[in-house]
Amino acid sequence: xxxxxxxxxxxxxxxxxxxxxxxxxxxxxxxxxxxxxxxxxxxxxxxxxxxxxxxxxxxxxxxxxxxxxxxxxxxxxxxxxxxxxxxxxxxxxxxxxxxxxxxxxxxxxxxxxxxxxxxxxxxxxxxxxxxxxxxxxxxxxxxxxxxxxxxxxxxxxxxxxxxxxxxxxxxxxxxxxxxxxxxxxxxxxxxxxxxxxxxxxxxxxxxxxxxxxxxxxxxxxxxxxxxxxxxxxxxxxxxxxxxxxxxxxxxxxxxxxxxxxxxxxxxxxxxxxxxxxxxxxxxxxxxxxxxxxxxxxxxxxxxxxxxxxxxxxxxxxxxxxxxxxxxxxxxxxxxxxxxxxxxxxxxxxxxxxxxxxxxxxxxxxxx
Numbered sequence: 001x002x003x004x005x006x007x008x009x010x011x012x013x014x015x016x017x018x019x020x021x022x023x024x025x026x027x028x029x030x031x032x033x034x035x036x037x038x039x040x041x042x043x044x045x046x047x048x049x050x051x052x053x054x055x056x057x058x059x060x061x062x063x064x065x066x067x068x069x070x071x072x073x074x075x076x077x078x079x080x081x082x083x084x085x086x087x088x089x090x091x092x093x094x095x096x097x098x099x100x101x102x103x104x105x106x107x108x109x110x111x112x113x114x115x116x117x118x119x120x121x122x123x124x125x126x127x128x129x130x131x132x133x134x135x136x137x138x139x140x141x142x143x144x145x146x147x148x149x150x151x152x153x154x155x156x157x158x159x160x161x162x163x164x165x166x167x168x169x170x171x172x173x174x175x176x177x178x179x180x181x182x183x184x185x186x187x188x189x190x191x192x193x194x195x196x197x198x199x200x201x202x203x204x205x206x207x208x209x210x211x212x213x214x215x216x217x218x219x220x221x222x223x224x225x226x227x228x229x230x231x232x233x234x235x236x237x238x239x240x241x242x243x244x245x246x247x248x249x250x251x252x253x254x255x256x257x258x259x260x261x262x263x264x265x266x267x268x269x270x271x272x273x274x275x276x277x278x279x280x281x282x283x284x285x286x287x288x289x290x291x292x293x294x295x296x297x298x299x300x301x302x303x304x305x306x307x308x309x310x311x312x313x314x315x316x317x318x319x320x321x322x323x324x325x326x327x328x329x330x331x332x333x334x335x336x337x338x339x340x341x342x343x344x345x346x347x348x349x350x351x352x353x354x355x356x357x358x359x360x361x362x363x364x365x366x367x
Contacts, residue, residue, distance in 0.1 A: 074271070079112075169210075171230070255287075288345070333346050
């Protein structure tokens, strides 16, 4: 028979955790509460002994899955190392994933939401682009998580209900230059509105702080040193970028060679060897997405600049603007083709016809 602490029983009744035995069955509280609990939580640590997500759970995860998420949710050790590196001490307590799953929420899912014991809820996001709206996004995520963790009847009870403490972490490894550490504040978004409000109204009635860590190699060395998985991830991404940008490798070759080098150097070797095909697919999708966003942003910027400069001038300049747009589009289409994108994918990304892209391929190969 399983022995449960009062805290575990209380949380199970509230639908917050799955009560575990060796068969991972639910054995206490009401059937409905436990059914809800089992659908919402993935325990990745069995007390202080450690453990991994069971294979059936891992196979059914449908929330946004990328390499960073997969690497840090394979078992308790990567997350424990990451938390120890950030907080400079080992946090005791069962680790439990409460990440938003299976339901589309404002068009996206959050990366990792983690309960540490019953006292701390940590939301972790990985970003390859700078986004100053992360406090707003994380506010929406945590509100949705709380709504799921605390049933309506608990929210409407007259007695004060205790909540876990909160922390919000973002790990950035994009190509743009960024400081080692930045704290983003929700209140920064209120500053413009504050100009219209009475002087007596304080700005920070609602505050949410997000700590952003730059995890590119050469930044936050102490943090990377204390988390082998974080160092390994940053090293792998750095190798891929170097091979693409300096050695002019196509994406598929850059990924394969970078993975092989990491394995031979003992960096994430077990993880990369075991999940090689899946990691390749994830990295291909992630880098293709980065390329598409970069190209669309630059094309849009150039189109906007040209339109703005030409606005109000004689109609005869329209032809010149159109030629300029075509030149910019052609430039980025050739860049994507060089990186290994198929003509069909390039056509989709740049909103061209397949015939136009195939013509570019033909003309470029003949030069």
